[in-house]
Amino acid sequence: MGILDEKFLPPDDMPEFHRPFWEALKAHRLEAQECENGHLRFIPTEICPRCGSQDWTWRRLSGRGSIYTFTVVHRAPTPAYQADAPYVVAHVELEEGIRVIGNVTGCEPGAVHIGMPVEVAFEDVSERWTLYSFTPREAA
Amino acid sequence: MASFRRRKAVIAGVHMTEQGDLSGASPQQVYWQVVKGAVADAGLQLSDVDGLIGPAPEGLGLRGTLPGAAMADLLGRPLRFQAYTSVGAASTAAGIGPGIWAIENGVADVVILPTVSAGKGSGYTSADRGAAIAHMAKLGTPYEWLWGTTRVADHAVIAQRHMHQYGTTSEQLAEVAVAQRHGATLHPLSVMGRKGEITVDDVLASRMVAEPLHLLDSCIVNQGAGCIVVAAEDRLERARPRIRMIGYGQSHAYLDPNHLPDLTTFHGDVASDTAFGVAGIGRDEIDVISISDHFTINVIVGLEEAGFCKKGEGGPFVEGGALRIDGRLPTNTAGGYLSCTHAANSGTFGLIELVEQLRGSAGARQVTDAKLGYIHGVGGVFQSHFAAVLARD
Ligand SMILES: [Zn+2]
Numbered sequence: 001m002g003i004l005d006e007k008f009l010p011p012d013d014m015p016e017f018h019r020p021f022w023e024a025l026k027a028h029r030l031e032a033q034e035c036e037n038g039h040l041r042f043i044p045t046e047i048c049p050r051c052g053s054q055d056w057t058w059r060r061l062s063g064r065g066s067i068y069t070f071t072v073v074h075r076a077p078t079p080a081y082q083a084d085a086p087y088v089v090a091h092v093e094l095e096e097g098i099r100v101i102g103n104v105t106g107c108e109p110g111a112v113h114i115g116m117p118v119e120v121a122f123e124d125v126s127e128r129w130t131l132y133s134f135t136p137r138e139a140a
Numbered sequence: 141m142a143s144f145r146r147r148k149a150v151i152a153g154v155h156m157t158e159q160g161d162l163s164g165a166s167p168q169q170v171y172w173q174v175v176k177g178a179v180a181d182a183g184l185q186l187s188d189v190d191g192l193i194g195p196a197p198e199g200l201g202l203r204g205t206l207p208g209a210a211m212a213d214l215l216g217r218p219l220r221f222q223a224y225t226s227v228g229a230a231s232t233a234a235g236i237g238p239g240i241w242a243i244e245n246g247v248a249d250v251v252i253l254p255t256v257s258a259g260k261g262s263g264y265t266s267a268d269r270g271a272a273i274a275h276m277a278k279l280g281t282p283y284e285w286l287w288g289t290t291r292v293a294d295h296a297v298i299a300q301r302h303m304h305q306y307g308t309t310s311e312q313l314a315e316v317a318v319a320q321r322h323g324a325t326l327h328p329l330s331v332m333g334r335k336g337e338i339t340v341d342d343v344l345a346s347r348m349v350a351e352p353l354h355l356l357d358s359c360i361v362n363q364g365a366g367c368i369v370v371a372a373e374d375r376l377e378r379a380r381p382r383i384r385m386i387g388y389g390q391s392h393a394y395l396d397p398n399h400l401p402d403l404t405t406f407h408g409d410v411a412s413d414t415a416f417g418v419a420g421i422g423r424d425e426i427d428v429i430s431i432s433d434h435f436t437i438n439v440i441v442g443l444e445e446a447g448f449c450k451k452g453e454g455g456p457f458v459e460g461g462a463l464r465i466d467g468r469l470p471t472n473t474a475g476g477y478l479s480c481t482h483a484a485n486s487g488t489f490g491l492i493e494l495v496e497q498l499r500g501s502a503g504a505r506q507v508t509d510a511k512l513g514y515i516h517g518v519g520g521v522f523q524s525h526f527a528a529v530l531a532r533d
Contacts, residue, residue, distance in 0.1 A: 077277030
């Protein structure tokens with residue numbers, strides 16, 4: 001199967017410190033690393049960029065946030081993605097202060113705007129992988 | 141024994157091949173064509189070359205990992221120097237720093253900086269456009285590409301945020317494309333020049349690729365080759381204006397967009413301030429510049445990063461044809477990645493154009509009495525930067 005045939009899945013050979021993030025997704029939890037000094041970070045790294053600590057625990061995130069920036073993709077990378085176009089790719093600023101990239105579903109692309117409140121949604125795409133997206137929510 | 145320290149280096153030769161579709165030529169054939177062209181432009185011989193920045197021609201075995209050793213076989217004698225710099229599409233151009241270092245310290249006499257895209261290719265250099273775009277989409281991490289991102293989308297989110305934060309408009313973005321197309325119409329080797337001038341309305345009416353970026357906000361996809369030769373001044377016999385590098389800097393800013401607090405600020409000022417600090421001149425003395433322009437937003441952000449205007453003021457800065465050859469700050473005067481060429485390590489062509497401008501050999505594109513030039517080369521999505529100030533003696 002070539003790169004053009006199906007939507008991409010995460011690679012099987014990712015470094016060990018990435019795996020807990022994907023395991024948590026299978027349980028429909030969005031998690032990020034937190035060092036012993038309370039610094040949250042995403043995407044996973046082996047060292048805290050703020051204090052140099054190499055110890056961490058995984059902290060569950062609220063999944064609530066707002067759109068920091070976004071684009072509506074009209075020309076997708078492959079035919080499998082093109083079938084969904086136009087679709088939204090957004091950088092979401094979570095309540096905990098870190099940003100996560102994902103699609104925004106559950107509304108028309110034209111309704112998406114910077115500052116829009118969103119929350120995480122999970123989709124089990126295979127036995128092995130659960131992915132996430134964001135949907136509009138009522139502001140608190 | 142003679143001391144080679146404090147020897148002076150000159151950017152002595154430049155050459156570019158035809159740009160466009162070179163899928164019928166072999167990369168090796170084009171490599172030697174462009175190297176010989178640049179060496180001849182410097183008034184030197186292939187037998188004078190003793191240093192290489194970047195890769196050897198593609199081949200079997202360890203050519204890829206031991207490029208200096210490969211060149212020794214191909215040139216029939218030991219090579220004295222090889223180095224890589226890693227600034228994405230500006231990697232070869234960024235090699236001007238280590239290239240000049242090698243000469244000024246007596247490590248080499250004549251260093252070539254070639255970049256080549258030709259033949260059928262594979263992965264993101266594939267001549268098959270669909271496969272190339274798919275591979276380019278996967279340059280980042282799964283935390284990006286799982287969601288159907290593309291290189292255009294990666295820059296579109298920056299443009300969208302810049303518009304939100306600073307009021308930048310699609311019309312201002314379009315002004316960049318219009319000014320650069322004008323330059324391309326005056327460059328005999330540019331890919332888009334023969335299509336003629338474009339207007340702001342043409343850009344806005346072109347197909348939307350990833351909002352807010354249209355097709356004409358985007359770089360072209362093409363093949364081609366370019367080469368620069370840096371040489372010790374005492375090796376040069378040809379009488380012509382001497383072009384030197386008087387300041388240089390790098391900045392490696394971030395890799396993952398989630399790690400960057402503000403998606404409109406990319407620490408390119410670190411590279412630029414270093415280069416201007418070494419050169420000891422101000423931005424207001426610069427006559428002509430090259431800025432990596434994968435998309436129109438890159439020039440607006442790049443002008444801010446390089447300190448030619450304040451953060452957020454890039455949009456108003458480019459209005460009224462300011463970047464045209466006859467404008468306030470002539471920028472990417474050959475047409476840049478948008479309209480001239482986006483082949484291989486395409487930052488090379490920005491450096492070639494600056495050399496032509498400072499020599500006074502840019503023909504119909506010539507900026508009047510250009511003496512000082514600046515290049516801001518970017519790798520990835522503003523992830524790595526290099527900056528250089530060039531001067532004519
Ligand atoms: Zn920490």
